[in-house]
Amino acid sequence: MIISEKLNALLKQVEKPARYIGGETGIVIKNIDETKVRFAFAFPDLYEIGMSYMGLQILYNILNKESDIYCERVFAPAPDMVAAMKKENVPLFTLETKTPIKEMDFLGFTLQYEMSFSSILKMIDLSGIPVLASERSEADPLIIAGGPCAYNPEPLADFIDLFIIGDGEKSLPALLNKYADAKEKGMTKAEFLKSVVNDTGIYVPSFYDVVYNEDGTVKEYKKLYDEAPDRVERCIVPSLEEIPFPTEPMVPFIETVHDRAVVETFRGCTRGCRFCQAGMIYRPVRERSKDKIIDLARKQLANTGHEELSLLSLSTSDYSAFEPLAIELMQECKKQNVSLSLPSLRLDTFSFKVLEEIQGYKKSGLTFAPEAGTQRLRDVINKGITEKDIFDAVRQAVELGWKHIKLYFMIGLPTETYSDLDGIADIARKIMEIHKDVCGGGRFNVTVSVSNFVPKAHTPFQWTAQDSTENFTEKHNYLHEKLKIKGVTFNYHDDAVSTYEAVFARGDRRTGKLLLEAFRQGCYLDGWSEHFDLEKWQNAIELSGTDIDFYTTRKREFDEILPWQIIDSAVTTSFLKSEAQKAVNEQVTPDCRYGCAGCGINRRVKCEAEGILAKKGGADFSA
Ligand code: SF4
Secondary structure (H helix, E strand, O other), X not given: OOXXXXXXHHHOOOOXXXXXHOOOEOOOOOXXXXXXXXXXXXXXXXXXXXXXXXXXXXXXXXXXXXXXXXXXXXXXXXXXXXXXHHHHOOOOEOOOOOOEHHHOOEEEEEOOOHHHHHHHHHHHHHOOOOOOHHHOOOOOOEEEEEOHHHHOOHHHOOOOOEEEOEOHHHHHHHHHHHHHHHHHOOOOHHHHHHHHOOOOOEEOHHHEEEEEOOOOOEEEEEEOOOOOOOOEEOEOOOOOOOOOOOOOOOEOOOOOOOOOEXXXXXXXXXXXXXXXXXXXXOOOOEEOOHHHHHHHHHHHHHHHOOOEEEEEOOOHHHOOOHHHHHHHHHHHHHHHOOEEEOOOEEOOHHHHHHHHHHHOOOOOOEEEEEEOOOHHHHHHOOOOOOHHHHHHHHHHHHHOOOOEEEEEEEEOOOOOOHHHHHHHHHHHHHHHHHHHHHHOOXXXXXXXXXXXXXXXXXXXXXXXXXXXXXXXXXXXXXXXXXXXXXXXXXEEOOHHHHHHHHHHHOOOOOHHHHHHHHHHHOOOOOOOOOOOOHHHHHHHHHHHOOOHHXXXXXXXXXXXXXXXXXEEOOOOHHHHXXXXXXXXOOOOOOOHHHOOOOOOHHHOOOOHHHXXXXXXXXXXXXX
């Protein structure tokens, strides 16, 4: 089918045609006859979200440097486009060459959040491809997936042919180049999958059958292909310095979530917050050199014309040369009349100086993430931040003229009691008092945002029971009353969404049936409150016979085989268990920059974190 001939008719019917036209600055157009493997990079959400995702820019750049590979993009079409495509009988297509997805060699999804899973099924279906891997033929593309949610791949095991676990910069081009050879040799899909199943980071779910105990827990993973590995080791790029980073990124025609130049300063985190999956699965810390970062920033700004520069990492000021880097970037941005955004800074005098410099009189708002309301609970979750850190920083911020403080907390954390919720209100109240003390009154407000704790795979809390939807609602109501404080605004997340997120975060293969029913019910773009349809999800639970409590409010025992144990994140289970035990005992584990905590990752890769000089600690905030 020649899609470009029908494109005009489609575009006339939709709200934001620029989502579907391609042709942006920085995209790559290749002669398709000169490439051997065609890869559609799929982001299972709207264009504006996907184009703000740095991982897409990184892999697009790397894959298109390979002469045999052509990487194109596809995003989840908005409902108006879905309707128009149905009406005009047009399947999902790539933005670069308007090729139907069905004609590609690979459809590769990035799995950034669980609530995008139904959109994956919808995108496969819109491509005219059977959603179940078992029903697909040799003529269909191989459907692969990677990203943080691939660390528990099981809910998607029935739909995805192959998962890539870990850093994709080396493993993805290697996989696609191997496919080019396999294609030339005329190998079948099954033969190809067998030929790569022992490569690091490759998980082929169809090579395993899961056997369950009578109580519903996993009994064993039975290999259906003898050569498949017992566990799949995650890919780790040992150093970022040599890994290509985009200097001519794609620049969208329309406004996206983040319209700015972005440079990743480092990957990994040493802080060890026990709820944080990113902190566990991206270990160890790997830094780019300061000169490289500045060079990349200069090139990106010159090539894109962006008016803002931001740094990407899990914790900006943990970069070992943060002060000289920030000073140089501030000078550079001033010279170029570009604004600088430094998310999640540690609270110290230097950071305030930087913020004064980059925000000037604007002072848009300071964000603090204490995560829990009392020191006891912050110790349980290993959030290395004290009340003194928060209040000292707030005082400094107020003295410097900030008028809006945003606070982020989680509720439903392990061992939480109502005293911990009272602690949230106490912090908000104390901040109002500090303002009164410093300024004597006047305009000032505090926003308290509360999200629901969702236990994640490969974290010390992977065995923990999640609060029920009813408990979350009760706690929100309690906080609503407690936070009736003049100048304080209270926001919270949808309880039902957190429950479904939790099912897929720790689900086994059987939760794929729930997902399939949800897709059949029409669930799509569930990360958007205006599209999330609770009734459809409830129908899907009924039809699939899913016991939600089994996946959410049930505590797992340490000796239970967890569905994601097939994946080896390189952090040892014994470390996670000892962290879980320390949480119950309210014991903290110091940041491993101060000394290795023994997480096990240095058995796989040299741990840069050990070589980085210990720096003064402090709380995180961003502005
Ligand atoms: S091996 Fe030690 S230093 Fe390295 S990330 Fe793990 S705890 Fe930190």
